[in-house]
Amino acid sequence: MNIKCKEIFKKFKNCNERGVLNGVSFELDSGNSLSISGPSGVGKSTLLNILAGLDKPDRGEIFFNDICFTNLSNTKKTLFRLNNISHIFQAPNLLQDFNVIENIMLPLRYRGTNSQKSRNIAIECLDEANLLEHQDSPVSILSGGEAQRVGIARAIAMKSKIIFADEPTGNLDSVNSQSVINKLTEICETHMITLIVVSHDDDVIHKMKTKKKMLEGKVI
Numbered sequence: 001m002n003i004k005c006k007e008i009f010k011k012f013k014n015c016n017e018r019g020v021l022n023g024v025s026f027e028l029d030s031g032n033s034l035s036i037s038g039p040s041g042v043g044k045s046t047l048l049n050i051l052a053g054l055d056k057p058d059r060g061e062i063f064f065n066d067i068c069f070t071n072l073s074n075t076k077k078t079l080f081r082l083n084n085i086s087h088i089f090q091a092p093n094l095l096q097d098f099n100v101i102e103n104i105m106l107p108l109r110y111r112g113t114n115s116q117k118s119r120n121i122a123i124e125c126l127d128e129a130n131l132l133e134h135q136d137s138p139v140s141i142l143s144g145g146e147a148q149r150v151g152i153a154r155a156i157a158m159k160s161k162i163i164f165a166d167e168p169t170g171n172l173d174s175v176n177s178q179s180v181i182n183k184l185t186e187i188c189e190t191h192m193i194t195l196i197v198v199s200h201d202d203d204v205i206h207k208m209k210t211k212k213k214m215l216e217g218k219v220i
């Protein structure tokens with residue numbers, strides 16, 4: 001799915017006068033991958049949250065193919081997200097009341113995939129993330145890196161048309177980092193998934209087909 005954003009502005013209350021996002025515009029073709037890097041606090045997570053519909057811009061528009069995402073009602077936005085977007089968060093945001101495999105199965109179940117199929121897909125993704133032994137573990141016992149890998153497996157399982165990943169390798173050592181980023185890019189290429197990754201990690205940036213930086217509220 002093609003992504004286009006036009007002149008996105010965002011300012012938080014009590015934040016500096018200039019605002020965090022100051023006219024972000026770019027376009028990314030279906031199946032392409034983009035890295036966004038830049039200093040801490042520049043607004044990278046804010047931008048991903050807005051692109052994914054988790055936060056609203058003050059002004060500007062986001063299009064997925066020809067659909068103006070910014071103008072959809074909240075209900076339609078939620079449905080669009082469920083069917084098309086996966087988000088790997090800077091902190092993995094796992095559901096503490098569910099174990100590892102359930103965390104991966106839940107979004108699939110919400111989308112309407114039956115229980116057995118969801119379980120099979122989850123097992124396959126846990127295997128690829130080297131986490132099969134933890135399938136029945138409560139997420140509270142996972143290390144930071146393991147939790148991050150569950151978050152990545154959860155996004156990969158959905159095979160959404162778009163994946164947003166915020167510092168996906170931030171908690172990982174270089175071996176695990178290489179392995180998950182290879183897996184992520186491989187899945188995206190196979191399934192024509194559009195991938196936007198925020199990262200400082202040179203190994204990650206190197207794997208993306210397009211590379212951009214965020215500076216002074218703009219993507220350049």
Ligand SMILES: Nc1ncnc2c1ncn2[C@@H]1O[C@H](COP(=O)(O)OP(=O)(O)OP(=O)(O)O)[C@@H](O)[C@H]1O
Binds near residue numbers: 012015039041044
């Ligand atoms: N909900 C909020 N309310 C007020 N200010 C916010 C909010 N969310 C983010 N900010 C501010 O917006 C700026 C950009 O934050 P953001 O998290 O997008 O940065 P970032 O580029 O992702 O940084 P990092 O690399 O450290 O993750 C920061 O100054 C932050 O304090």
Ligand SMILES: [Mg+2]
Binds near residue numbers: 045
């Ligand atoms: Mg961030």
